[in-house]
Amino acid sequence: MAATESVTINTLPGNGAGSGHAHFGRLLVAEWTKLRSVRSTYWSLITVVLAFPFFSWLIPFLIAHNWNQADPGSRAQVLQDPVSTIIGVGIDLGQFGIAVLGVLVMASEYSTGMIRSTVLASPRRVRMLAAKSVVFTLLALVIGEIVSFVAFFIGQLTFKSVLTVNLGAGTNLREVVGAGLYLGMLALFSMVIGALIRHPAGAITGVVLLLLVISNIIQLIPGAAGKYLYSYEPTNAGAAILTNHTSDKFLLTAWEGYAVFAGWTALLWVLAAWLLVRRDA
Amino acid sequence: MSTITDTRSTLTGLTPLPPASGRAGFGGALRSEWTKIRSVKSTVWTLAAAIIISVGISTLGNWGQASHTSLSAADLARRDLVQRSMFGIMLGQLVMVVFGALAITSEYATGMVRTSLTAQPRRLHVYFAKLVIVTVIAFVVGEIISFASFLIGTHFWATKGVDLSLSSHGALQAVIGGGLYLDGAALLAFGVGAALRHTAGTITVGVFLLFVVSIIVNFMPDSWQADIDKYLPANAGGQVWATQHTADVGTAFGAWAGFAVYICYAVIALLAGLLVFKRKDA
Amino acid sequence: MIEVRDLVKRYGATTAVDHLSFTVQPGRITGFLGPNGAGKSTTMRLILGLDRPTSGSALIEGKPYRDLPDPLRHVGALLEARAVHGGRTAFNHLLYLAQTQGVPKRRVQQVLELVGLQPVANKRTKGFSLGMSQRLGIAAALLADPRILILDEPVNGLDPEGIVWIRDLMKALAAEGRTILVSSHLMNEMAVTADHLVVVGRGRLQADMPVAQFIAQFSGSAVLVRSPQLETLRAAVAEKGWQCTPSGQEGAVVVTGTTAPELGELAAARGLVLHELTPQRASLEEAFMELTREVGQFAHRAPGQPEPADAPVPGQYAPPSGQPDAGFTAPGAPGAGAGQPRGGNDGGH
Numbered sequence: 021m022a023a024t025e026s027v028t029i030n031t032l033p034g035n036g037a038g039s040g041h042a043h044f045g046r047l048l049v050a051e052w053t054k055l056r057s058v059r060s061t062y063w064s065l066i067t068v069v070l071a072f073p074f075f076s077w078l079i080p081f082l083i084a085h086n087w088n089q090a091d092p093g094s095r096a097q098v099l100q101d102p103v104s105t106i107i108g109v110g111i112d113l114g115q116f117g118i119a120v121l122g123v124l125v126m127a128s129e130y131s132t133g134m135i136r137s138t139v140l141a142s143p144r145r146v147r148m149l150a151a152k153s154v155v156f157t158l159l160a161l162v163i164g165e166i167v168s169f170v171a172f173f174i175g176q177l178t179f180k181s182v183l184t185v186n187l188g189a190g191t192n193l194r195e196v197v198g199a200g201l202y203l204g205m206l207a208l209f210s211m212v213i214g215a216l217i218r219h220p221a222g223a224i225t226g227v228v229l230l231l232l233v234i235s236n237i238i239q240l241i242p243g244a245a246g247k248y249l250y251s252y253e254p255t256n257a258g259a260a261i262l263t264n265h266t267s268d269k270f271l272l273t274a275w276e277g278y279a280v281f282a283g284w285t286a287l288l289w290v291l292a293a294w295l296l297v298r299r300d301a
Numbered sequence: 302m303s304t305i306t307d308t309r310s311t312l313t314g315l316t317p318l319p320p321a322s323g324r325a326g327f328g329g330a331l332r333s334e335w336t337k338i339r340s341v342k343s344t345v346w347t348l349a350a351a352i353i354i355s356v357g358i359s360t361l362g363n364w365g366q367a368s369h370t371s372l373s374a375a376d377l378a379r380r381d382l383v384q385r386s387m388f389g390i391m392l393g394q395l396v397m398v399v400f401g402a403l404a405i406t407s408e409y410a411t412g413m414v415r416t417s418l419t420a421q422p423r424r425l426h427v428y429f430a431k432l433v434i435v436t437v438i439a440f441v442v443g444e445i446i447s448f449a450s451f452l453i454g455t456h457f458w459a460t461k462g463v464d465l466s467l468s469s470h471g472a473l474q475a476v477i478g479g480g481l482y483l484d485g486a487a488l489l490a491f492g493v494g495a496a497l498r499h500t501a502g503t504i505t506v507g508v509f510l511l512f513v514v515s516i517i518v519n520f521m522p523d524s525w526q527a528d529i530d531k532y533l534p535a536n537a538g539g540q541v542w543a544t545q546h547t548a549d550v551g552t553a554f555g556a557w558a559g560f561a562v563y564i565c566y567a568v569i570a571l572l573a574g575l576l577v578f579k580r581k582d583a
Numbered sequence: 584m585i586e587v588r589d590l591v592k593r594y595g596a597t598t599a600v601d602h603l604s605f606t607v608q609p610g611r612i613t614g615f616l617g618p619n620g621a622g623k624s625t626t627m628r629l630i631l632g633l634d635r636p637t638s639g640s641a642l643i644e645g646k647p648y649r650d651l652p653d654p655l656r657h658v659g660a661l662l663e664a665r666a667v668h669g670g671r672t673a674f675n676h677l678l679y680l681a682q683t684q685g686v687p688k689r690r691v692q693q694v695l696e697l698v699g700l701q702p703v704a705n706k707r708t709k710g711f712s713l714g715m716s717q718r719l720g721i722a723a724a725l726l727a728d729p730r731i732l733i734l735d736e737p738v739n740g741l742d743p744e745g746i747v748w749i750r751d752l753m754k755a756l757a758a759e760g761r762t763i764l765v766s767s768h769l770m771n772e773m774a775v776t777a778d779h780l781v782v783v784g785r786g787r788l789q790a791d792m793p794v795a796q797f798i799a800q801f802s803g804s805a806v807l808v809r810s811p812q813l814e815t816l817r818a819a820v821a822e823k824g825w826q827c828t829p830s831g832q833e834g835a836v837v838v839t840g841t842t843a844p845e846l847g848e849l850a851a852a853r854g855l856v857l858h859e860l861t862p863q864r865a866s867l868e869e870a871f872m873e874l875t876r877e878v879g880q881f882a883h884r885a886p887g888q889p890e891p892a893d894a895p896v897p898g899q900y901a902p903p904s905g906q907p908d909a910g911f912t913a914p915g916a917p918g919a920g921a922g923q924p925r926g927g928n929d930g931g932h
């Protein structure tokens with residue numbers, strides 16, 4: 021089994037030539053290899069890629085099917101923001117695939133102990149975190165944009181018999197592009213939570229609690245405090261880009277909201293980077 | 302440092318073992334599963350988090366609503382304030398999913414399952430022992446959550462002139478039901494966990510079944526909603542911790558019929574988990 | 584070269600590494616020894632920049648690990664072999680490591696071939712045996728042709744063939760002028776592998792010297808003597824203040840506290856006939872046991888050990904030179920080993 025006959029191996033060409041610090045580009049390639057070589061990446065992305073467009077067909081299909089029987093109030097609701105109707109459910113579901121994957125990208129390094137190999141290869145830990153962030157965010161962003169547009173066109177076709185949804189009209193384009201942007205930022209946000217909590221189950225619970233429960237119940241806090249907390253909660257703020265209307269409880273415009281989401285993510289990223297350097301691997 | 306002077310032959314220094322009393326039985330399996338669960342930090346943390354988060358959110362929610370409502374005492378009394386007082390269960394169920402999932406998936410994550418099955422090769426013993434322990438613990442924690450939430454909630458509503466107590470109409474059943482609902486969430490996740498053997502995947506499926514399915518149905522046309530809604534796990538199971546059983550849309554199940562539907566989901570998951578646990582290589 | 588300077592690592596109230604200083608020189612295999620919990624793994628983690636030292640420093644070629652350009656080209660490390668993502672294939676595990684250092688892909692194939700893992704290169708590592716995981720870890724350590732190797736228990740889980748293979752590999756790499764720091768619990772393995780030893784106990788440096796010197800220093804000198812006039816000889820030895828202990832062989836005793844020439848001269852002066860006079864060489868294991876007994880990290884009870892009639896008083900330090908090890912006696916001698924008092928080994932203090 022072991023190649024006992026040949027004990028030495030060829031010396032690497034160019035070794036000791038001091039080819040500089042592990043280049044950032046190399047770290048990007050390595051992180052890409054990590055990402056594409058585990059099955060959880062595919063499982064998670066498949067949920068987004070299948071669920072998002074599926075529901076962008078299902079919901080318009082059901083609405084169109086019942087259009088004539090529906091009461092004027094329901095119709096008005098759809099007409100007011102058709103894009104949100106098309107992409108709303110799909111993104112509500114699809115985001116969990118992205119969020120879970122984001123958490124795993126970082127937390128599974130700890131749960132498997134692989135983090136030690138990782139930081140031995142790139143002891144400049146912040147660069148490693150940056151490379152991981154870039155690769156994963158870009159992947160999520162690209163997939164998010166593609167899926168959002170596909171989902172939109174599917175919904176548009178399905179609605180055709182009862183209403184016309186024009187990509188160029190109103191804020192429609194911003195909402196579709198925004199869906200991809202939202203998924204990209206959520207990917208990074210979840211990855212950072214994974215880096216902070218370092219335990220897959222704990223971090224997934226945290227992100228899911230935030231997305232599903234905390235983001236909603238926070239508005240129960242009485243007074244202006246509740247209003248502010250609700251509006252500035254990261255995922256609520258980020259989701260403002262997905263609609264053309266906000267309730268009077270919501271204090272931010274679409275892009276302000278997205279900026280708040282990005283700000284939260286940046287803040288937590290810096291915290292995660294600081295802890296990554298400080299904590300023993 | 303200790304000095305050990307008694308160094309006779311091999312193991313004579315140890316207390317002699319009592320004679321073997323037959324095969325490793327179910328009682329032993331139960332005790333060992335209990336030890337496993339209580340001796341791991343993540344389980345203890347998860348359960349503590351379940352209690353703190355659920356009761357905390359119930360308290361916050363009731364305080365917020367009670368102090369801001371413009372409804373009169375009479376109007377309030379017509380609402381299901383019992384269920385509202387246990388509002389934190391909405392979050393608690395998620396943490397219970399994590400508990401139920403970890404109870405089984407962590408064995409696979411660490412590879413400990415091989416040790417467990419070497420110690421007790423009769424897999425059904427292991428599975429049911431684990432199941433019993435998870436059921437009992439989740440029940441106790443669930444009841445702590447529902448009773449604490451309710452008792453705290455009554456105080457806020459009392460300030461609005463609504464007199465709530467365990468002897469109020471349907472209250473005792475709903476409060477006990479709150480704990481049962483949480484128990485069901487843990488069992489559902491346990492079954493899914495045994496089938497998937499993957500922590501993240503299990504939590505995701507649990508979240509999907511308990512939360513996300515309802516979101517989808519909300520977007521469906523009313524006529525569809527009415528039929529589908531009441532069969533969804535969270536809606537069916539929700540009846541057992543409510544005092545009013547007519548939902549806004551369509552007709553809902555009664556408390557125990559709803560709970561039976563809810564438990565069916567858990568049983569299906571548990572059976573699937575059982576098959577995988579028994580058949581598949583560990 | 585690895586330089587450890589006044590290194591301290593505390594975890595709360597526990598001091599894992601306590602003002603440790605040593606250097607590891609190139610061109611030889613340095614064995615890193617210590618009982619469980621002595622701080623070996625922590626020291627390795629500190630050298631590798633995985634943990635932050637409380638104070639002091641560990642330098643590799645004069646730099647902290649974190650400042651090394653392309654660190655895997657300088658240092659290859661094997662820590663825990665199981666610390667890989669079980670869902671990833673062996674090839675991909677090595678590939679992403681190679682990519683961080685700009686190491687070409689074919690090198691991954693080469694190291695897989697070298698460690699004999701090529702047949703399972705595209706299998707997920709979840710199903711690997713301990714030995715296979717260990718080989719994968721060694722492959723990762725050798726991946727970027729490092730000048731320095733840090734191996735924590737490299738023979739763990741390897742089959743006999745694998746053990747010989749890794750030993751030859753380390754020797755060949757040391758002969759090329761590379762620096763090799765290797766820890767192991769297997770003393771016999773270390774005795775035939777290492778040239779130099781760094782021994783730690785309770786986080787402190789206990790010894791830093793060549794293997795031969797270590798054995799000489801930490802095992803008392805002992806001489807096996809066989810004589811038809813054994814009783815007279817015993818009396819003469821006792822007069823000199825040396826100790827006589829049974830050898831387990833008929834007509835022979837082991838004398839400690841002296842050397843073969845001294846004992847021979849004594850016999851000649853008294854006109855005693857000797858049939859055998861053999862200096863006893865202790866093994867590395869015995870020397871190590873002796874040293875760690877002094878340090879006293881973890882005391883074990885020796886299994887299968889009869890209560891010796893001359894057991895040392897508890898708590899009193901029993902000089903090992905007073906107890907020849909059962910291992911000294913010739914194999915096959917009746918009762919060899921079984922009836923030997925090994926007072927120093929009964930639990931420490």
